[in-house]
Amino acid sequence: MSTVTAFDTVDVRFETSALLDGSDAMNPDPDYSAAYLRLSTDAADGHEGHAFVFTIGRGNDVQVAAIEAVAERVVGRDLEADLADLGGFWRELVHDSQLRWLGPEKGVMHMAIGAVVNAYWDLKAKRAGLPLWQLLGRMTPEELVALVDFRYLTDALTPEEALDILRAAEPGRAAREAELLASGYPGYTTTPGWLGYSDDKLRRLAREAVDDGFAQIKLKVGDRLEDDLRRLAIARDEVGPGIRIAVDANQRWDRDQAVEWIRALEPFDLAWVEEPTSPDDILAHAAIADAVAPVPIATGEHGMNRVLFKQLLQARAASIVQIDATRVAGVNENVAILLLAAKFGVRVCPHAGGVGLCEAVQHFSMFDFVAVSGSMEGRMIEYTTHLHEHMVAPAVVEGGRYRAPLSPGNGMEMRAESLRDHRVTSW
Amino acid sequence: MSTVTAFDTVDVRFETSALLDGSDAMNPDPDYSAAYLRLSTDAADGHEGHAFVFTIGRGNDVQVAAIEAVAERVVGRDLEADLADLGGFWRELVHDSQLRWLGPEKGVMHMAIGAVVNAYWDLKAKRAGLPLWQLLGRMTPEELVALVDFRYLTDALTPEEALDILRAAEPGRAAREAELLASGYPGYTTTPGWLGYSDDKLRRLAREAVDDGFAQIKLKVGDRLEDDLRRLAIARDEVGPGIRIAVDANQRWDRDQAVEWIRALEPFDLAWVEEPTSPDDILAHAAIADAVAPVPIATGEHGMNRVLFKQLLQARAASIVQIDATRVAGVNENVAILLLAAKFGVRVCPHAGGVGLCEAVQHFSMFDFVAVSGSMEGRMIEYTTHLHEHMVAPAVVEGGRYRAPLSPGNGMEMRAESLRDHRVTSW
Numbered sequence: 001m002s003t004v005t006a007f008d009t010v011d012v013r014f015e016t017s018a019l020l021d022g023s024d025a026m027n028p029d030p031d032y033s034a035a036y037l038r039l040s041t042d043a044a045d046g047h048e049g050h051a052f053v054f055t056i057g058r059g060n061d062v063q064v065a066a067i068e069a070v071a072e073r074v075v076g077r078d079l080e081a082d083l084a085d086l087g088g089f090w091r092e093l094v095h096d097s098q099l100r101w102l103g104p105e106k107g108v109m110h111m112a113i114g115a116v117v118n119a120y121w122d123l124k125a126k127r128a129g130l131p132l133w134q135l136l137g138r139m140t141p142e143e144l145v146a147l148v149d150f151r152y153l154t155d156a157l158t159p160e161e162a163l164d165i166l167r168a169a170e171p172g173r174a175a176r177e178a179e180l181l182a183s184g185y186p187g188y189t190t191t192p193g194w195l196g197y198s199d200d201k202l203r204r205l206a207r208e209a210v211d212d213g214f215a216q217i218k219l220k221v222g223d224r225l226e227d228d229l230r231r232l233a234i235a236r237d238e239v240g241p242g243i244r245i246a247v248d249a250n251q252r253w254d255r256d257q258a259v260e261w262i263r264a265l266e267p268f269d270l271a272w273v274e275e276p277t278s279p280d281d282i283l284a285h286a287a288i289a290d291a292v293a294p295v296p297i298a299t300g301e302h303g304m305n306r307v308l309f310k311q312l313l314q315a316r317a318a319s320i321v322q323i324d325a326t327r328v329a330g331v332n333e334n335v336a337i338l339l340l341a342a343k344f345g346v347r348v349c350p351h352a353g354g355v356g357l358c359e360a361v362q363h364f365s366m367f368d369f370v371a372v373s374g375s376m377e378g379r380m381i382e383y384t385t386h387l388h389e390h391m392v393a394p395a396v397v398e399g400g401r402y403r404a405p406l407s408p409g410n411g412m413e414m415r416a417e418s419l420r421d422h423r424v425t426s427w
Numbered sequence: 428m429s430t431v432t433a434f435d436t437v438d439v440r441f442e443t444s445a446l447l448d449g450s451d452a453m454n455p456d457p458d459y460s461a462a463y464l465r466l467s468t469d470a471a472d473g474h475e476g477h478a479f480v481f482t483i484g485r486g487n488d489v490q491v492a493a494i495e496a497v498a499e500r501v502v503g504r505d506l507e508a509d510l511a512d513l514g515g516f517w518r519e520l521v522h523d524s525q526l527r528w529l530g531p532e533k534g535v536m537h538m539a540i541g542a543v544v545n546a547y548w549d550l551k552a553k554r555a556g557l558p559l560w561q562l563l564g565r566m567t568p569e570e571l572v573a574l575v576d577f578r579y580l581t582d583a584l585t586p587e588e589a590l591d592i593l594r595a596a597e598p599g600r601a602a603r604e605a606e607l608l609a610s611g612y613p614g615y616t617t618t619p620g621w622l623g624y625s626d627d628k629l630r631r632l633a634r635e636a637v638d639d640g641f642a643q644i645k646l647k648v649g650d651r652l653e654d655d656l657r658r659l660a661i662a663r664d665e666v667g668p669g670i671r672i673a674v675d676a677n678q679r680w681d682r683d684q685a686v687e688w689i690r691a692l693e694p695f696d697l698a699w700v701e702e703p704t705s706p707d708d709i710l711a712h713a714a715i716a717d718a719v720a721p722v723p724i725a726t727g728e729h730g731m732n733r734v735l736f737k738q739l740l741q742a743r744a745a746s747i748v749q750i751d752a753t754r755v756a757g758v759n760e761n762v763a764i765l766l767l768a769a770k771f772g773v774r775v776c777p778h779a780g781g782v783g784l785c786e787a788v789q790h791f792s793m794f795d796f797v798a799v800s801g802s803m804e805g806r807m808i809e810y811t812t813h814l815h816e817h818m819v820a821p822a823v824v825e826g827g828r829y830r831a832p833l834s835p836g837n838g839m840e841m842r843a844e845s846l847r848d849h850r851v852t853s854w
Contacts, residue, residue, distance in 0.1 A: 026527070027525075030528075057525035057528075058523065058526050062529065062535070066489045097455055097457070098456070098483050099486045101482050106533045106534045107530050107537065108536055155714070254578065254580075255581070255582035304707070
């Protein structure tokens with residue numbers, strides 16, 4: 001038996017606000033940051049479990065404090081027993097009778113649980129010598145179902161239905177894994193479209209995106225309609241009709257305003273409209289989706305937990321689900337959300353960018369292709385060019401496609417030099 | 428001009444788990460706790476602003492860290508300007524572009540903002556020499572509307588509609604204030620019904636509740652149906668048909684299980700069924716409410732923000748809204764929720780208990796009676812007997828009614844001895 005013997009946390013921040021990278025209608029000045037966790041064990045293999053919660057600056061120290069509160073609870077536990085039953089481990093942390101009061105299942109404390117859960121998955125994948133997507137993609141349907149907490153889900157998805165979905169995707173797993181290894185998974189890029197960029201920079205970056213092989217770009221909108229119309233015209237002019245353009249309002253509108261604004265942007269042939277209003281507002285998303293159909297509505301990067309995603313799907317409030325690697329309580333909850341999306345036949349196009357999110361979330365899309373939906377149709381992973389140099393195994397995107405990662409682990413490990421150089425000592 | 432010059436926080440915990448006070452189907456062993464905040468100013472009046480976030484133990488230190496992160500941002504600000512525009516102050520804190528990533532508007536960070544906002548209200552009320560309910564109840568409709576952030580609310584409630592509701596309640600304000608001062612506001616008691624109590628203790632406490640003048644008691648349910656049926660039979664037998672009995676499942680059930688369970692309990696003539704499932708699950712609450720009608724469904728003590736309450740009301744998912752004094756972002760957000768409830772004609776029966784929650788939340792019901800709904804019909808405030816001795820101005824309940832508090836402030840100030848004696852130094 002081995003145990004987690006210790007943990008370290010790091011408050012690491014990158015001063016991205018100075019460059020206006022990542023600026024949008026709600027987040028004008030993000031400083032991409034990570035509340036970082038490393039678990040050490042006494043096992044002879046020497047593996048460490050790494051994970052983080054992505055934030056955009058202020059409050060990253062609070063996120064670190066929350067991770068410490070959860071990590072303290074796992075020191076000394078039987079690691080083999082936990083790694084063999086990560087479903088039970090997840091339930092124990094999420095349903096801790098005192099900690100759950102601080103959510104329940106949402107916000108800082110839920111994300112902190114996610115970091116600990118993800119660090120365990122990092123250990124499990126490293127021990128198996130596999131990248132997370134392959135580790136998950138080779139688990140049996142029964143093992144995968146056991147990861148999911150079906151509490152509050154059974155009115156939309158039962159364990160039996162989840163098992164059926166996974167069994168239906170069993171034939172062809174090996175062929176799809178080989179396809180991923182050979183040709184990767186589609187990406188799209190948000191790099192051209194930040195609100196803080198000049199028209200010239202937008203035009204240049206849109207051109208570069210097409211030259212780089214991306215079939216879709218995304219523009220931030222929602223601050224001033226006239227700016228959005230001008231920027232969309234520039235982008236459409238530059239990329240031509242064959243490239244998809246999505247827009248992202250980052251929660252800027254109320255329901256009726258969203259409908260009006262989207263109708264004004266519709267002539268530009270939108271691939272989707274992302275986060276039109278509050279991420280918590282299932283009913284408004286449903287009303288907007290209905291009013292602007294067939295323009296697809298996308299949301300989920302701020303989706304707090306599986307209960308929120310379940311309702312978005314039940315209400316037909318989104319036709320694209322955007323999971324995030326660090327918003328919910330780790331791998332297990334994202335497996336649950338992938339199963340829900342498959343049940344409702346809705347595409348999953350993960351949120352990425354920031355720091356480390358591309359590296360982390362690519363595993364879920366690839367696992368989904370191998371073992372859940374079995375499809376890449378209309379699916380793609382967000383990509384931005386920032387800060388990959390800080391990751392031990394940076395995501396590789398070529399010709400507009402994510403190459404399947406081969407390094408063992410969950411993809412979240414940051415370089416020791418980056419942690420040291422961007423560590424914050426006092427805020 | 429004066430400023431907030433400093434703040435103190437205290438991690439204060441009471442070992443209630445040893446007594447099984449407060450035990451329910453989801454929270455078997457709560458240690459009632461408070462992440463406590465005190466703001467000091469350089470004004471000559473010497474007033475301090477007090478507030479707290481209620482938690483049930485573990486993680487209280489994380490809640491303290493979050494409060495500190497927010498409080499740091501208000502030190503040195505122009506206090507008079509902020510107190511004169513608490514609506515603008517609220518927006519500035521809640522929509523801080525970096526901090527909101529940690530919610531947005533939910534969980535630890537949102538509650539931390541609530542503590543700071545509530546401490547400002549404490550200062551404002553103390554400066555006015557009025558208890559919070561009277562301070563709010565004497566503000567003009569225009570001033571009250573200015574407190575509310577209507578972002579994400581306008582599909583259900585516009586500022587104009589809010590103004591209409593408040594203007595309609597203006598006549599009779601003085602008479603209703605006098606009525607409160609003369610005869611208080613109805614309470615109900617949860618003291619008899621904790622799951623950890625023996626049948627004998629339940630019977631004895633149910634009898635005492637009736638003898639004390641309460642017209643409603645509440646029992647925890649949801650662990651084992653046979654226990655619930657036996658306990659309800661005991662309680663109904665003891666209190667007779669004239670006393671209302673509500674039950675509280677504390678989020679224990681999935682949708683279909685809730686419907687089945689509630690139908691089994693229905694013969695006991697339930698005043699309401701509280702928290703049948705996940706507090707985030709608007710659609711399940713709506714389905715349950717529809718299936719078990721006319722049994723009323725109540726929820727809200729874990730309602731994370733005004734967007735959640737808006738949807739519960741839009742979906743007719745609850746016929747009783749249970750606001751909590753420290754779950755949302757302070758006074759302003761509870762004013763918004765009271766206005767939403769009034770718009771939809773739904774009763775508000777606040778959650779209380781724990782430590783300090785009775786003292787804090789009574790102000791909202793009384794303000795609602797004076798200036799919003801103008802009605803006590805079917806409305807009441809939860810009451811439990813625990814821990815009032817730690818409050819500077821303990822809630823007074825006599826003959827089953829809350830006496831209107833007279834002490835200036837928001838009611839959240841704890842005794843210095845209690846803060847000292849129950850302060851936690853390391854967990």
